[in-house]
Amino acid sequence: MTRIQTFNMKRKFFIRHHNWEGEINEIDRPGPIKDFDWNVIFLGMDNGFRLVAFEAVKPAGYFLRHKNFRLVLSPDDGTEQFKMDHTFRETAPLVGDPNEGWHSYQAFQQALSDRFIGHIDLHLYIRARSEDLMEFGDPKRIGDGSWRLV
Known part of the structure; x- marks a missing residue:
């Protein structure tokens, strides 16, 4: 069992599922x-x-899988589409020191290989590195796509 921490929040925020969708939140929140x-x-x-x-x-x-770019929680239905949607490449972090355990998670599908797990307003998506995650070179925004397993 592990928890998945986001890089760019002042307090420790972690990936969770809520109402069958991927979110980030503080662990001490209700639920x-x-x-x-x-x-x-x-x-x-x-x-x-x-x-x-x-x-x-x-x-x-x-499992967390992407559906219309949103990360949702779904059972394995045995289809090839599910296998593609729930598989991620663990890459070097978009920001953060890999020696401290930071990684990024890239969509496996070739057509979506420019997309990484990231968050907007506490909701999880696969987001294009070139557009969303690198917006204006803002390190805080880039950090939306870096995670640590704890």
């Missing part, structure tokens, strides 16, 4: 604490990058 707990599933390697999926601890068997 089930298990919503912050994930199993990071190793799926193999791709050109030197680890491929991973994020499975909720509760409910087990549900």
Whole structure:
């Protein structure tokens, strides 16, 4: 079991699921604490990058996947589309020191390879690095796409 911390918030914010959607929040917020707990599933390697999926601890068997660029919690339906949508490349962080455990998670699909898991107003998306995450070279914005497993 692990928790996934975002890089760019002053306080410690972590990925959680709420109402079947991916969010970030502080752990001390109201709601089930298990919503912050994930199993990071190793799926193999791709050109030197680890491929991973994020499975909720509760409910087990549900994974973060992207659907219309939004990260949602879904059960594995066995389709090729699901496999593509729930698989992420673990890359060097867009910002942050990799020696401190920071990473970024890139969409696996070739057509979406410019997109990384990021957040806007506490909601999780796969966001284009060239547009959303690098807006005006703002380090805070770039940090939306960097995460640490704790």
